[in-house]
Amino acid sequence: MDSLLKSIIEVVTRAEHRLSVISCPDGFLQREDTIRAFADQAGITVLHYSQLELRVWYETEFLDSGNKRFIIILDSTQSLLADIRNNAFVTEFKTRDLLLTYNQQAIDLGKMNYQMMAHLFENKSVAAIMDRTATSAAVDQAETKFGQDGDDVSVVKHLLMDIVTDWQHPLSTIEQLSQQVVKVARQDKVAEIENELAFINQSFQQYLDTTYAQLVSASSPKVVHKILPYISRTYGIGQKVALVVADGLSYWQYIVLRQKLNEVGITTEDNVCYAWIPSVTMLSRQAIFKGDRPDMGYHQNPTNEEKLWRNYWYGKNFKEWHVMYAHEELPPIDDAVERLAYVTMVMDDDMHSAHSMKQLYSSTVVWADKFTPIIQQILKAGFDIILTADHGGVPSHGWGNLTQHEKVALYETGSRGQRHLIFSSQSAQQHFLDSHPDTVPQWRILGNSVVWRDNKCFGTNDCISHGGSHVLEMLVPLITIKCKQ
Numbered sequence: 001m002d003s004l005l006k007s008i009i010e011v012v013t014r015a016e017h018r019l020s021v022i023s024c025p026d027g028f029l030q031r032e033d034t035i036r037a038f039a040d041q042a043g044i045t046v047l048h049y050s051q052l053e054l055r056v057w058y059e060t061e062f063l064d065s066g067n068k069r070f071i072i073i074l075d076s077t078q079s080l081l082a083d084i085r086n087n088a089f090v091t092e093f094k095t096r097d098l099l100l101t102y103n104q105q106a107i108d109l110g111k112m113n114y115q116m117m118a119h120l121f122e123n124k125s126v127a128a129i130m131d132r133t134a135t136s137a138a139v140d141q142a143e144t145k146f147g148q149d150g151d152d153v154s155v156v157k158h159l160l161m162d163i164v165t166d167w168q169h170p171l172s173t174i175e176q177l178s179q180q181v182v183k184v185a186r187q188d189k190v191a192e193i194e195n196e197l198a199f200i201n202q203s204f205q206q207y208l209d210t211t212y213a214q215l216v217s218a219s220s221p222k223v224v225h226k227i228l229p230y231i232s233r234t235y236g237i238g239q240k241v242a243l244v245v246a247d248g249l250s251y252w253q254y255i256v257l258r259q260k261l262n263e264v265g266i267t268t269e270d271n272v273c274y275a276w277i278p279s280v281t282m283l284s285r286q287a288i289f290k291g292d293r294p295d296m297g298y299h300q301n302p303t304n305e306e307k308l309w310r311n312y313w314y315g316k317n318f319k320e321w322h323v324m325y326a327h328e329e330l331p332p333i334d335d336a337v338e339r340l341a342y343v344t345m346v347m348d349d350d351m352h353s354a355h356s357m358k359q360l361y362s363s364t365v366v367w368a369d370k371f372t373p374i375i376q377q378i379l380k381a382g383f384d385i386i387l388t389a390d391h392g393g394v395p396s397h398g399w400g401n402l403t404q405h406e407k408v409a410l411y412e413t414g415s416r417g418q419r420h421l422i423f424s425s426q427s428a429q430q431h432f433l434d435s436h437p438d439t440v441p442q443w444r445i446l447g448n449s450v451v452w453r454d455n456k457c458f459g460t461n462d463c464i465s466h467g468g469s470h471v472l473e474m475l476v477p478l479i480t481i482k483c484k485q
Helices: 003-012 032-042 051-060 082-086 095-099 114-122 132-146 153-161 170-186 190-217 224-234 251-263 281-290 302-314 346-353 357-380 404-408 426-435
Strands: 019-023 044-048 069-073 089-092 241-246 272-274 323-327 339-344 384-388 394-400 420-422 443-446 449-452 456-458 463-465 475-481
Touching: 003 032, 003 089, 003 095, 003 114, 019 082, 032 044, 032 114, 051 082, 095 114, 114 132, 153 170, 153 190, 170 190, 170 251, 170 272, 170 357, 190 443, 224 241, 224 272, 224 281, 224 384, 241 281, 241 357, 251 357, 251 475, 281 302, 302 323, 302 339, 339 357, 346 357, 346 463, 357 384, 426 443, 426 449
Parallel strands: 019 069, 019 089, 044 069, 241 339, 241 384, 323 339, 394 456
Antiparallel strands: 272 475, 384 475, 394 463, 420 449, 443 449
16 A cells, blocks of 8 residues: 555544545545545545435445445535434545645645655655745656656556456456556557557467457357347347447547446446457458458448348348437437447547547547437437447557559458558468568468558558557457446
């Protein structure tokens, strides 16, 4: 337990009480990262309630919660009811009391995240009060090291290397990895963790080498083409389910969306599945809506996608009025609809237009705010939701342009992207490989395809793109959101 949290706990808890009810006017204890520190380091749950919410929670959950410890934050403890007051430690917490040897005018608590506060606390003067200049310098140092919105990159590096990769059960691994990607993306420091990402991705590529064929053949939704069969097995006629596909949504971006969903009271059941290789919309999203292996001759557009969706469910004895497809705009949903598909391209468009991961992070935050009401609309119409994506995205470095001869050797439709190539024949593919022997180890060869395993892209410019088999583009969210009726 770090020294900051230990000192806070000494102020706001007592050993004889497993419940503390406190006020914290400056808001520091209500911060998400502070709440996470309490949970991770001390096993204490922190909740921010109104008086009424506290009353309900106390009677319905706290009394049956065993030995669990809680801190409840109220705007004011003045009108606390007697039975709760008698069974809780009640106090007020002022964050500035921990920083009394700093010049108070130089500290803006509104800009302090937990890591910055911990750094200042651990480095405070114990003998004399620091003047404003020295305090400002200390605050600047804390901000430089830890950023306004996340851990210091050195901390992220250690956390990444501490991940125990388990690709047979990939949810925990991609969750931990994505949590760290969110931190560095919003600080615009993804480039600083490239070595750690490469190490994790190399482990993932080794797993794919031996396992991808079995994943494709599995009956459970290990790969995106088995999502529709899974829905068909899980939901019968008369039950409502919506397939929501956010094109290009990486798992780290889903974490941003999940936070917004949680803020409005929507809980999720999280899982992951694998994109199709090459991880491009024409193949991977086709595989989702076909419920089977994709065809190379398919032309990707909303009309053809709706045909795939309808044909699948018509083949399962659903009538025309039971099936609905919507692309970007979600119209009113008829009561007769039992199988709804909704597709949005916003995240894919934002990915391809982003000049940095920080820009993509900011775009994701904006999108999550606008997308959450759509999820609410679908839930309100009585549907369970299966949320997924056809691929994620990878920040990639330019490798070089193809020659005109190499371009001619490619398959016609959707054959060339920033991270994948599909050749018209295996002989043409082999000629390409023979021309670049030093680069072959960086490519995955699958059928007539050549895709990047690592963070490279075809062309001379860096980009954020997809089409390869990197862990960030391959492991996509497969999320269940239950309708509460």
